[in-house]
Amino acid sequence: WSIMIVAYNRNGRNKRALELFGQMQRQGFKPGAVICVSILDACGCPEALAEGKTIHACIIASGFKSDVIIETALLSMYGKCGRVVDAKRVFDKMRCLDVISWTAMIAAFAQNGYGKDACELYWRMQQEGLKPNNVTFVSILDACDSPAALTEGKVIHSGIIAAGFESDVVVGTALLNM
Secondary structure, eight states, X not given: OHHHHHHHHHTTOHHHHXXXXXXXXXXXXXXXXXXXXXXXXXXXXXXXXXXXXXXXXHHHHHTOTTOHHHHHHHHHHHHHTTOHHHHHHHHHHOSSOOHHHHHHHHHHHHHTXXXXXXXXXXXXXXXXXXXXXXXXHHHHHHHTOSGGGHHHHHHHHHHHHHHTOTTOHHHHHHHHHO
């Protein structure tokens, strides 16, 4: 089951991955962490939000709710579906936060027009002692896409240079888009 669901999801066949997940459950198989993460990724669009909420309930029932990888996949799914409040609720309940979970929440804010919240979270992450990675920088630069955020973007650009990501092609592209 795992290989097929992950393969369908990675190849953009999200609907088929969801169908297979449903079939797996109907046959009595319990999903593992890999399937949960993959199927949540498949639900990362507004059209699949209902399935994502159902899977969220299954995750809680299965006892996976305190797994940082699954929780990050949950908040990412909600963010991609435009449900920032739900994403933030998951983030706030997480017992263990890593740079990936912080970045996922920053991205959820940025992709949904909450640039100020994304920037506040970016600075808070660093106050907590976590260093941004290249994905964090791309996500936060997405939040600095308005003229009002240009000064903030310049400060972040300085941080990119200090962290050694100035030659990263993806970060450089995000800087140009800012």
